[in-house]
Amino acid sequence: MGKFVISVMEGDGIGPEIVKEGLKALEEVAKRFKHTFEYKYVYVGGCSIDRFGVPLTQETIDTILSTDALFFGSVGGPKWENLPHHLKPEAGLLGIRKALGAFANLRPAKVFRELINTSTLKKEVIEGIDLLVVRELTGGIYFGEPRGFSEDKKKAFNTMVYTNEEVRRIAKLAFDIARQRRKKLTSVDKANVLEVSQFWRNIVIEVSKDYPDVELNHMYVDNAAMQLVRNPKQFDVIVTGNIFGDILSDEASMLTGSIGMLASASVGGKVGLFEPIHGSAPDIAGLGVANPIAQIESLAMLLKYGLKLHKEAKCVEDAVALVLKMGYRTQDIATNSDKKVNTTQMGDLIAKAV
Amino acid sequence: MGKFVISVMEGDGIGPEIVKEGLKALEEVAKRFKHTFEYKYVYVGGCSIDRFGVPLTQETIDTILSTDALFFGSVGGPKWENLPHHLKPEAGLLGIRKALGAFANLRPAKVFRELINTSTLKKEVIEGIDLLVVRELTGGIYFGEPRGFSEDKKKAFNTMVYTNEEVRRIAKLAFDIARQRRKKLTSVDKANVLEVSQFWRNIVIEVSKDYPDVELNHMYVDNAAMQLVRNPKQFDVIVTGNIFGDILSDEASMLTGSIGMLASASVGGKVGLFEPIHGSAPDIAGLGVANPIAQIESLAMLLKYGLKLHKEAKCVEDAVALVLKMGYRTQDIATNSDKKVNTTQMGDLIAKAV
Ligand SMILES: CC(C)[C@H](C(=O)O)[C@@H](O)C(=O)O
Ligand SMILES: CC(C)[C@H](C(=O)O)[C@@H](O)C(=O)O
Numbered sequence: 049m050g051k052f053v054i055s056v057m058e059g060d061g062i063g064p065e066i067v068k069e070g071l072k073a074l075e076e077v078a079k080r081f082k083h084t085f086e087y088k089y090v091y092v093g094g095c096s097i098d099r100f101g102v103p104l105t106q107e108t109i110d111t112i113l114s115t116d117a118l119f120f121g122s123v124g125g126p127k128w129e130n131l132p133h134h135l136k137p138e139a140g141l142l143g144i145r146k147a148l149g150a151f152a153n154l155r156p157a158k159v160f161r162e163l164i165n166t167s168t169l170k171k172e173v174i175e176g177i178d179l180l181v182v183r184e185l186t187g188g189i190y191f192g193e194p195r196g197f198s199e200d201k202k203k204a205f206n207t208m209v210y211t212n213e214e215v216r217r218i219a220k221l222a223f224d225i226a227r228q229r230r231k232k233l234t235s236v237d238k239a240n241v242l243e244v245s246q247f248w249r250n251i252v253i254e255v256s257k258d259y260p261d262v263e264l265n266h267m268y269v270d271n272a273a274m275q276l277v278r279n280p281k282q283f284d285v286i287v288t289g290n291i292f293g294d295i296l297s298d299e300a301s302m303l304t305g306s307i308g309m310l311a312s313a314s315v316g317g318k319v320g321l322f323e324p325i326h327g328s329a330p331d332i333a334g335l336g337v338a339n340p341i342a343q344i345e346s347l348a349m350l351l352k353y354g355l356k357l358h359k360e361a362k363c364v365e366d367a368v369a370l371v372l373k374m375g376y377r378t379q380d381i382a383t384n385s386d387k388k389v390n391t392t393q394m395g396d397l398i399a400k401a402v
Numbered sequence: 403m404g405k406f407v408i409s410v411m412e413g414d415g416i417g418p419e420i421v422k423e424g425l426k427a428l429e430e431v432a433k434r435f436k437h438t439f440e441y442k443y444v445y446v447g448g449c450s451i452d453r454f455g456v457p458l459t460q461e462t463i464d465t466i467l468s469t470d471a472l473f474f475g476s477v478g479g480p481k482w483e484n485l486p487h488h489l490k491p492e493a494g495l496l497g498i499r500k501a502l503g504a505f506a507n508l509r510p511a512k513v514f515r516e517l518i519n520t521s522t523l524k525k526e527v528i529e530g531i532d533l534l535v536v537r538e539l540t541g542g543i544y545f546g547e548p549r550g551f552s553e554d555k556k557k558a559f560n561t562m563v564y565t566n567e568e569v570r571r572i573a574k575l576a577f578d579i580a581r582q583r584r585k586k587l588t589s590v591d592k593a594n595v596l597e598v599s600q601f602w603r604n605i606v607i608e609v610s611k612d613y614p615d616v617e618l619n620h621m622y623v624d625n626a627a628m629q630l631v632r633n634p635k636q637f638d639v640i641v642t643g644n645i646f647g648d649i650l651s652d653e654a655s656m657l658t659g660s661i662g663m664l665a666s667a668s669v670g671g672k673v674g675l676f677e678p679i680h681g682s683a684p685d686i687a688g689l690g691v692a693n694p695i696a697q698i699e700s701l702a703m704l705l706k707y708g709l710k711l712h713k714e715a716k717c718v719e720d721a722v723a724l725v726l727k728m729g730y731r732t733q734d735i736a737t738n739s740d741k742k743v744n745t746t747q748m749g750d751l752i753a754k755a756v
Contacts, residue, residue: 124594138594168631173522189562189596196597202566204601208543209559238645240478240492242543243550247558269645273627273653274661277522291592291623295649299627307628 060094061328062338063121069340069395076402093123093137103140117354120323149317153183155297167305183293222287232284311345322350339378367401414448415682416692417475423694423749430756447477447491457494471708474677479684503671507537509651521659537647576641586638665699676704693732721755
């Protein structure tokens with residue numbers, strides 16, 4: 049019934065292979081729910097460097113801004129690693145996040161019941177983990193000025209900076225999400241050492257006054273890195289700055305043993321960006337063995353957060369769960385007793401299950 | 403045969419209780435190896451605030467600098483949490499690290515065989531972990547200027563900065579240590595985003611030319627946080643900046659399940675500082691139940707790195723291992739079948755074993 053335009057950014061490494069499988073599932077969603085999806089292919093990162101000489105062009109930004117959501121593969125690889133900073137693939141990713149105003153990165157860490165044994169943590173520690181890291185994505189040390197090198201090249205520096213408004217909006221968003229979940233919010237900072245963290249904490253406390261029904265606690269980032277290992281189930285929603293969120297969300301996703309399975313949504317701007325948590329895995333690119341599930345989970349997030357199609361999102365998630373239940377696995381998550389499949393087969397199975 | 407003067411900083415929370423047990427063991431070392439230890443009691447952090455109104459005085463610094471090593475409890479607690487930044491207990495800890503020029507923080511994460519089951523990770527994943535985080539301790543975002551708040555209080559900022567010399571000396575020290583171990587060094591940074599990390603990486607590569615026998619690899623900090631969970635045994639020595647080291651070393655120590663057991667050494671200056679990795683645990687202070695082992699392991703590090711008394715250090719470590727083997731445990735690490743003891747009893751047992 050709906051008509052949507054989706055920007056598709058296949059990206060580098062395994063990106064194209066797995067994005068393709070995501071679109072397969074999306075076409076099944078279209079049929080089943082009678083939607084039409086139109087695709088606009090765009091290029092960010094290495095594939096943009098190869099085409100246009102820079103990791104992100106204004107035209108790409110404009111195209112994406114004219115669509116309803118951005119379905120994103122992955123960027124980067126050894127080929128472009130020695131370029132100067134502003135020409136690296138990563139600069140394209142950071143640039144598009146900023147251009148879209150996608151200030152909130154939602155990174156759920158959940159355990160797929162069928163894969164619980166792939167985790168390095170004990171089953172009883174991770175069974176039932178359901179936590180969400182809300183990472184501030186367009187501020188902090190990633191974007192702070194001044195940055196660079198001293199003239200004599202004898203030192204280098206970056207600036208971790210937050211404005212009142214930046215902290216306030218991410219805090220609000222995190223409280224709103226916590227309210228819809230188990231009503232527990234942990235704000236992570238390093239307020240015992242950093243002024244910018246003390247500032248962060250004060251504003252989070254101010255915002256909390258509008259959310260008396262949500263329980264707020266504060267945790268230092270070093271302690272949070274420990275507590276995630278010690279007892280991850282204590283967490284519901286974690287809100288934190290850009291670099292702390294980068295570190296903690298990756299740690300959290302690894303706890304579940306399902307890193308090839310997890311997706312993230314970058315929202316808050318006009319158009320949302322939906323991508324897997326994992327990287328471009330250049331070592332296995334082109335071999336047809338990559339696990340497309342994180343990309344397909346990104347699709348579910350796109351449907352849910354980007355297009356507000358909740359039933360459709362659930363349908364995709366259920367399809368993934370079903371195929372896992374049937375015992376199908378790509379090599380990265382397979383044990384001996386599983387039915388091993390390649391990228392395309394996994395994509396076909398999930399599309400069919402949709 | 404030797405005569406040494408030790409600064410003793412009991413500190414806040416459980417500090418005094420466990421430092422006392424450390425000194426018990428040290429007195430046994432004195433008897434057994436015929437050394438004399440003289441103690442100078444000093445105050446840093448909360449206990450200094452209570453006495454002198456500030457977390458660190460020049461007199462304290464001077465006293466410590468006149469001694470051979472600093473045996474350090476822990477600082478901080480809710481009582482002082484709302485003081486302005488420069489008056490917080492943590493400012494005392496940072497101040498003394500800086501004043502001593504202790505630019506390298508060595509944080510071993512090892513597994514105590516008897517306690518392997520206390521970890522949340524599977525036994526086969528952590529069995530035999532032997533990794534050391536070398537954290538830069540007197541630079542980076544902890545000390546970078548400018549820092550503070552904008553005049554209109556609408557933003558706050560800190561600066562992550564490294565000089566050539568700072569990176570070079572910590573890199574050298576880390577390579578030297580790796581050379582004495584399994585000859586593998588992992589440098590952790592965020593060079594795909596931060597200029598200061600790119601600078602760090604370049605200098606580490608330069609320094610590596612003098613260590614062709616040590617295998618060097620580079621890892622982004624988010625990936626390192628994951629790899630520690632996925633496969634901690636891949637690491638030998640990790641070298642990284644101040645805040646990344648803070649986060650990763652805490653994560654690493656929690657993997658072992660032995661956080662109440664691990665110590666750290668801050669070296670590189672004239673006088674070294676030796677302290678447990680854990681905090682001041684104000685919630686159990688004064689109850690006599692705290693685990694003194696991390697403090698006693700700090701003593702072992704003091705003997706080894708501070709006084710170069712290797713046999714004596716080994717003797718303390720063996721004493722701890724023996725008492726654990728005999729089945730004695732403080733409550734934090736006890737299971738039902740263990741012989742439960744309190745702080746003093748544990749200290750007595752270890753002193754006796756020395
Ligand atoms: C590729 C890199 C710039 C990026 C980041 O640090 O934000 C990635 O690690 C992520 O978390 O999405
Ligand atoms: C107490 C705090 C200032 C300190 C730090 O961050 O350095 C602590 O976390 C540590 O790691 O020793």
